[in-house]
Amino acid sequence: MKEILEILSPVLGDDLAKDIIQHRRGLKCPLTARGAKALLKQYEMTGNAVEAAEEHLNRGWQGFKAEWMQKGKSFRDERNPMPLKTSANYGPAEIVSPPEPISPEEAERRRQMVAKLRAEGVIGRTMQ
DSSP states (O other), X not given: OHHHXXXXXXXXXXXXXXXXXXXXHHTTOXXXXXXXXXXXXXXXXXXXXXXXXXXXXXXXXXSOOGGGGOTTSOOOOTTOOSOGGGOTTSSOOOOOOOOOOOOHHHHHHHHHHHHHHHHHTSSSOOOO
């Protein structure tokens, strides 16, 4: 613990460094010296390491990435196969405007097509 504290304390201060160590212990994922260096690097990439560490604790995250703190940029996990516009878990859905109304000519063409398909028996028959 002393080695990890020596890594985190110069940037975060003793109290916050101890809180980070305790937080990780509480998650049953103790922080190693190597992990502490990587975590500190991510904190520093945000431009405000103390604020990043506090956000990390407040959200109860096990790990932390600087990109999670960038305002105006929604988080996207490249390993998630779901596209952003259909995934409720990774940001706002894509805004879709209502379709344009069809012209009277297009409406008539569609009516004629449906009538022809019904006459041919393609639609309107029951499934067996």
